Amino acid sequence: MDGYKTLKVDSMAAEMPHKSLPSLYLTAEDLPAIKDWEVGKTYELAIKVIQTSKNQDEVNGKKNLSARFEIKGIKVLKSLSKEQEKIKEDMGLNNEKYK
8 A cells, every 4th residue: 555564453363462563762862853743643754774684483383584673764754755645635644633
């Protein structure tokens, strides 16, 4: 859709614990824009990373692949593409609640 990985919630799996995407901790020194941001609002960032490791293992017959990254740069995406704006509009995200 817009290139972002999201988590799907299945009604059968709702009771089962699930793995969420990792979180990111930044200081105002790392990204000065956060000084003006509000909790609960959505922001888009571009993160430049270098992959530093890759691991594959198997647990209970399930293959798992993971990778570690070092952040080399981060910036705020100032504008959305026309396609992203259309997606926001189609999802009803252009009202004040989501700005």
